[in-house]
Amino acid sequence: MKKNNLKLAATVMICGAFLFSSCVGSFALHSKLATWNQSVGNKFVNELVYLACNIIPVYGVCYLADALVINSIEFWSGSNPMANIGDVRTVKGENGTYLVKTLKDGYSITKEGENTSMELIYDTDLNTWNVVANGVSTELLQMNNDGTATMPLPNGEAINVTLDTHGVSAAHQASLINTYYAAR
Secondary structure: OHHHHHHHHHHHHHHHHHHHHOOOOOOHHHHHHHHHHHOOOOHHHHHHHHHHHHHOOHHHHHHHHHHHHHHHHHHHHOOOOOOOOOOEEEEEEOOEEEEEEEEOOEEEEEEOOOOOEEEEEEEOOOOEEEEEEOOEEEEEEEEOOOOEEEEEOOOOOEEEEEOOHHHHHHHHHHHHHHHHHHHO
16 A cells, blocks of 8 residues: 555656646756766767666766756756856857856856956846946846846837747847947
């Protein structure tokens, strides 16, 4: 009888995690494992490690932990428990190489070889992304609850855009037009 109750409780917990979280999530634990596997050696060594991690179900356990626990925590709390605050990554851009440091509430970006940096900060209370440079905070966009974002333009107006490629294109176009008029 106890064995059936334990199975029933486990089944209810698993179903509840899937039904009530409705979160695709970032699958950070699984991604970290895959990134580690790709850095082990050449492609033949990586393949052997990949096969070993599937025979001994390391990938399966990581995926299950992500799906049932970590992504649910990320959905309900709004923060990823696997995010490595303080990690610094190197990103090559068209204007040089940048160091991107993960902060608790955003990112700090520094161009390699320079001392100045800027931060992209997410304000959970206002649901906004802000850029902070030289101690001055400027709102970049406000996330709306209807799947759109409001972006202030250089001329003081604002544009409401969808969170897809069309919205990004519209925001880019609006910022270019308004930058042109502001420069005149």
